[in-house]
Each structure stands twice: as structure tokens, then as C-alpha cells.
Amino acid sequence: MAERTVDLRSDTVTRPTAAMREAMARAEVGDDVYGEDPEINALEAEVAALFGHEAALFAPSGSMANQIALQLLVPPAHELLCDADAHVVTYEIGAAAAYGGISSRTWPAVGGDLDPDVVAAMIRPDGYWAVPTRAIAVEQTHNRGGGGVIPLATLRQLRDIADVAQVALHCDGARIWHAHVADGVPLAEYGALFDTLSVCLSKGLGAPVGSVVVGSADKIKRARFIRKRMGGGMRQAGILAAAGRYALRTNIDRLAEDHARAARLAEALEPFGVLAAPARTNIVPLDFTKATIDAPAFAAAARAEGVLVSVLGPRTGRLVTHLDVDDAGIDRAVAVLTRILRD
Numbered sequence: 001m002a003e004r005t006v007d008l009r010s011d012t013v014t015r016p017t018a019a020m021r022e023a024m025a026r027a028e029v030g031d032d033v034y035g036e037d038p039e040i041n042a043l044e045a046e047v048a049a050l051f052g053h054e055a056a057l058f059a060p061s062g063s064m065a066n067q068i069a070l071q072l073l074v075p076p077a078h079e080l081l082c083d084a085d086a087h088v089v090t091y092e093i094g095a096a097a098a099y100g101g102i103s104s105r106t107w108p109a110v111g112g113d114l115d116p117d118v119v120a121a122m123i124r125p126d127g128y129w130a131v132p133t134r135a136i137a138v139e140q141t142h143n144r145g146g147g148g149v150i151p152l153a154t155l156r157q158l159r160d161i162a163d164v165a166q167v168a169l170h171c172d173g174a175r176i177w178h179a180h181v182a183d184g185v186p187l188a189e190y191g192a193l194f195d196t197l198s199v200c201l202s203k204g205l206g207a208p209v210g211s212v213v214v215g216s217a218d219k220i221k222r223a224r225f226i227r228k229r230m231g232g233g234m235r236q237a238g239i240l241a242a243a244g245r246y247a248l249r250t251n252i253d254r255l256a257e258d259h260a261r262a263a264r265l266a267e268a269l270e271p272f273g274v275l276a277a278p279a280r281t282n283i284v285p286l287d288f289t290k291a292t293i294d295a296p297a298f299a300a301a302a303r304a305e306g307v308l309v310s311v312l313g314p315r316t317g318r319l320v321t322h323l324d325v326d327d328a329g330i331d332r333a334v335a336v337l338t339r340i341l342r343d
């Protein structure tokens with residue numbers, strides 16, 4: 001029998017399990033644009049409570065959840081600060097400018113971490129001569145930063161800076177669950193530091209679709225309006241919310257297994273000098289600068305043997321562990337990837 005493909009490109013590739021599909025099939029649904037979908041209402045209340053906020057809003061994707069939050073925090077012709085590798089400026093196709101009239105300015109990315117003093121020095125006050133800063137966005141964990149986790153102390157410093165400057169803080173928490181599991185920081189403690197968070201159910205948690213914007217009751221009321229304007233008002237989407245609720249119940253604590261598997265991959269590849277940074281969570285960042293093979297050739301050789309790897313640039317790539325890769329898959333990936341690097 002042919003061996004199954006080991007897909008390490010992203011944690012977005014997971015497929016709903018039989019138990020998740022059962023939860024979806026049992027979902028009671030209604031029209032969510034009327035606010036009448038019980039599963040969605042329950043999901044929103046549960047996620048708001050997890051982060052210690054008043055309210056939350058289900059959104060079709062992490063990108064839309066981020067963009068709703070940015071439009072809440074930054075009026076047109078005002079500015080967002082984030083790092084140069086942030087998802088909001090790398091992969092969201094200019095949405096902040098296109099939909100929100102938001103100007104974005106970036107600080108140099110330093111893996112998954114940040115220096116609060118660098119950010120503080122960039123904040124511009126109100127005035128007619130320069131674009132005023134209204135919000136700062138951080139990513140926890142950081143996707144292009146190799147799954148790095150910003151330490152709680154750094155985030156607290158950033159909150160103090162934002163308070164003094166009277167600017168808002170947004171967290172792109174697509175993988176905040178991984179930070180919570182890796183550093184043991186309660187989700188509510190992260191929640192208390194941010195004006196808005198967007199959190200994904202469809203990455204490490206394994207739901208097929210869905211993200212949630214978290215914030216104050218007043219903000220989420222406005223968020224509902226912005227979501228509708230962006231075409232994100234869904235109808236009987238409780239089927240999707242049921243998958244998200246199932247994922248929250250069953251798939252947070254098990255992320256520790258994905259982190260351990262990423263650490264195993266990293267340990268096996270470390271002798272070949274291709275690790276860009278240690279694997280802190282479920283992402284193994286790869287750097288082929290010193291290798292004899294480049295990232296596309298490495299990925300092509302791996303694919304030929306049934307192991308899928310992400311190429312981020314000519315010399316950079318990554319491996320991501322998730323729900324659909326077990327220990328046997330990691331064994332196979334280690335055997336294939338180390339053989340390619342040895343040859």
C-alpha cells in the first residue's frame with residue numbers, strides 16, 4: 001500500500017475528524033445575520049469569556065477578523081504599526097488600505113519577538129502634518145517569525161507604551177492557543193492586554209473554517225456592521241461554529257503534542273545547519289543560506305517522496321506540525337528530509 005503523504009506545509013491543511021463532523025451534523029442553526037444562530041451565539045459567548053472580554057464575533061476567516069479589528073481601531077487616513085513580516089501586511093493583500101483607508105508602517109521583524117522601545121519611537125501624535133498612529137498590531141505566535149512567542153513581560157511593556165500614547169493594541173492571535181500552551185499564560189491574561197484580538201479556529205485547532213474577533217460590547221456591535229459591509233454576514237453558519245466549539249473543547253491541550261513533534265523535527269535537522277531558529281511551538285523555520293540545496297529544490301525532493309514542505313523564499317522554508325501528522329508521520333519526515341540533506 002502506498003504510504004500516506006505527510007503534509008507539513010501548514011496547520012491549515014487539517015481535515016475535520018469524524019467526531020467533529022458529528023458535532024457539525026448535530027448543530028442547531030438559525031440565520032446569523034438576524035442574530036438567531038444558537039451555535040454561533042454560544043461560540044461567541046464562549047470565546048469572549050475565554051479571553052475575559054465582553055463580546056466576540058464569528059468571522060469567515062482570520063484575514064477578515066484581522067481587517068474588521070483594524071477598521072475598528074484605526075480610522076481612515078490614520079496609521080497602523082506592525083512588524084514587516086506581520087500577516088496583516090504580508091498576506092492580506094493590502095486590505096487595510098483598500099477597505100479601511102489605513103496607512104501601515106512597519107518595524108523590522110526580529111523573528112517572533114519585538115523591542116517595545118523600537119515601537120514606542122515610531123508612534124506619531126495627532127496633527128495635520130503627519131499620519132497619526134492609532135493602533136499597534138502584534139502576532140502571537142508569529143507565523144513568519146517561526147512560531148515565536150512574544151514574552152508576557154514584553155507585551156505588558158507594549159501595553160504601557162500604548163496607554164501613554166493613547167493608541168490601541170490588536171493581537172493577531174491566529175495561533176494564540178500555541179502561545180498559551182507553550183508559555184502557560186492564561187488566555188484571559190493575554191486578553192486583558194489587547195483592545196481587540198482575532199483568533200483562528202481553523203489553524204492548529206483543526207476546524208475547517210472560522211475565526212473570532214474579540215473585544216468590548218461596543219466594539220463588537222460596530223464589528224458586526226463592518227463584517228456585513230465586507231460581505232461576511234453568514235446565515236446558517238452554526239454548522240461551522242459547532243466545529244469551532246468542538247475544537248475549543250478538544251484540541252487546545254493537545255497542541256503540546258504538535259510542539260513536541262516540531263521539536264523532534266528540529267532536533268533531527270539541527271546537525272545540517274538549516275534551522276533558522278529553535279522551534280518554539282508548532283513551526284520549524286528553515287534557512288538554507290549555508291546549505292548546498294535551496295528551498296525549492298529541497299521541497300521538490302521531499303514532495304517526490306511524499307513529504308510536503310513550505311517554501312517561503314529562495315532560501316527559506318518551514319515545516320508545520322498539526323492534528324493530521326502523528327508520530328509515524330514525523331518518523332517518515334525525519335527519514336526523508338535528513339536523507340535529502342545528507343545526499
Ligand SMILES: Cc1ncc(COP(=O)(O)O)c(C=O)c1O
Nearest residue numbers: 061062063064087139143172174
Ligand atoms: C498569523 C496569521 N494571521 C492570520 C491568518 C489568516 O487566516 P485566514 O487564512 O483564515 O484568512 C493566518 C493564516 O495563516 C495567519 O497565519
